[in-house]
Amino acid sequence: MKKFRRVWGLLAALWLIVLLPMGVASAQDVSFDITEQDIVADIQSNGNVKFTDIQTYDIDFMNGAEFKLDYSGYELVDYRVGILEDDGDVRFFEESSSTAQGTFSVRDSSASGIMTFRVYNRASDETVKFYYEYELEALVTNYADTADLNRRFGTNDSTTDVSVTILLPGLVENPDDFRAWGYGAPQGEISLGEEDGRSAVFATVPNRTSSQFTEVQTIFPLSMTPDNPNVENVEMKQEIIDRSEAQVQADLKALEKDKGKNRLYLILGMVFPPILVLLATRFYFSTRRKLNPNPVQLPEYIYELPEDITPALMATAYYRSYPTTDDFSATMMDLARKGYISLQEVEKEKRKLLNIGGEKTTVLIKREVTAENGPLLEDLLYHEKRAYEYILPPGENEITLEELQDRTKKDKAFQKKQYSKWQQFMNDAHIEGPKLSDSAFLKRRESMFYAIFTMSVPFVVTIILVILRLNEVLSWNVLKQMPTLLWIYGIVAVVTHIWGIILVILNSTRPIRSAKEDTQRQMWDGFKNMLDDIGNFNMREIASLPLWEAYLVYAIALGVADKVTKAMEMEFSQAELETGSLGRGFYHNPYIMTSMMRNSVQSSVASATPSESGHSGSNSGGFGGGFSGGSSGGSGGGTSSGGF
DSSP: OHHHHHHHHHHHHHHHHHHHHHHHHHTOOOEEEEEEEEEEEEEOTTSOEEEEEEEEEEEEEEEEEEEEEEOTTSOEEEEEEEEEOTTSOEEEOEEOSSOOTTEEEEEEETTTTEEEEEEEEEEEEEEEEEEEEEEETTOSEEOSSOEEEEEEESOSSSOEEEEEEEEOSSOOSOGGGOEEEEESOTTOEEEEEEETTEEEEEEEEEEEOTTOOEEEEEEEOGGGOTTOSOBOOSOOHHHHHHHHHHHHHHHHHHHHHHHHHHHHHHHHHHTOHHHHHHHHHHHHHHHHHHHOSSOOOOOSOOOSOSOOOOHHHHHHHHTOSSOOHHHHHHHHHHHHHTTSEEEEEEEOOOOSSOOTTSOSEEEEEEEOOOSSSSOOGGGSOHHHHHHHHHHSOTTOSEEEHHHHHHHHHHOHHHHHHHHHHHHHHHHHHHHHHHHHTTHHHHHHHHHHHHHHHHHHSSOTHHHHHHHTTOTTOOSHHHHHTOHHHHHHHHHHHHHHHHHHHHHHHHHHHSOOOOHHHHHHHHHHHHHHHHHHTGGGSOHHHHOOHHHHHHHHHHHHHHTOHHHHHHHHHHHSOHHHHHTSSSOHHHHTSGGGGTHHHHHHHHHHHHHHSOOOOOSTTOOGGGSEEEOBSSOOOOBOTTOEEEEO
């Protein structure tokens, strides 16, 4: 019996040895972010609404996506699932219970009105756009005086940018008959317009948190949905308008209430100015000594690249919180230097109206990466990928900055996508840059220092009351009867302001930095000084042409590109320059790659950036603006997305 036990024990141990690697391999954690969700709701004449829902996943690892669709109260018909490819085509999956890759399964819970789609598409370290297409019957309600669509769009579980386009069956002639309101996210924007000759509602919610939702209610003429069986013979148009306007007014009152709270907090902050100034001073000197007890002094000029990081990360690590359009231009140049794109000066398209004083040329951007050659897009950092997708939208192999700007201005949907890419570029550089320099935590502490200081300097009336503890001095009438106290007040007020100015100057000239950040910042400053005074040095002794092309990328972000390009043209022959990674397309007229490219990028980003909304209830009248608070009771609140 003991022999059998030993044999079984040995077999069990062998099975564990064999199965353990399989268990480890299968235990890889599922990790992903849903960065974008683009929804098109196409209203049909019979009141049905056809949905196209594209959800962009930024995946570390996952076996597939899960989408729970809330269709409660309506019939769900004609669904399809697939993947949106880079060329714009959809690769549709087959519905199957096999769980095989490239298939999807559905689980319908009619009691709760939830249909769950499971899409089997294992992926790692890539971006995947899951494509859902479905139709809800009679989702529109035909009242006696208006047609109404009231729906919650997007999902509930993940933080993402949501874009919704609602297409009406035709073009509305009377603007008063077509209105829309957004609910659920204060940062949302909603507008009315046209697309492909049809009236449309455009709603966007950037950076939607998991506690927010995207709800849109739109009313439009009954003539748009004449075959709709969902009819309620009651007049509702004015009630919907009144209810929505009441929500707008409620938002205004809430805003005023918030302003009152802020004023109260400000007054409380004014009570302790001398204490806060002392804290700010102590914080400044003690933190500087603690973080950098033995500061070093590096040479004025640094002749080598301090770090092998991207220009956008260099900028946010050492010079500014968010990248600028100059940093974006530098990223474009870096992509060209690395072989992902090529840049070339071309003539602008002829216009009917002469653009007097404007530039006659623009930059042509060509895609150089294919499946067969060149570097891999997967090797790019996240913010580089967003910049690449911004300047070369999916399906485009070449485009000029002029065309990019024009398309951004004219195409609302494209504008939203471009703005999302720009925001993602900025946010990623803003977060990742400070991590390289130890400054992520330090900038928060420095911000705290400034917050303390800005509460300390104004309203120095309270200084005397606190320092002298004159609690009984509560009015200017008492102060007027005490000239000595007024003199003391004046002296302390002047001293407080001078003290504050000295702190600001100290923090500007000798900011709080760790030893690592201080050393790296001095190196980048020295590198910038070298580029700025490049005419005083022998360029060939400093670096070869390929290195100078790399240095030029950083010169754009550092604001000294014009000097570097001029020096390179003087030092290197045209034949040498044409052999470089940037090629003749750049050196034929380097000005376009600095000033003109900067201007074009600034114009394109400005076109992609929506105007600032007012308060959270700015969509007064339903003709466009921001989102309101609360909800209008739209359907679809149980919809959610995830992965497995």
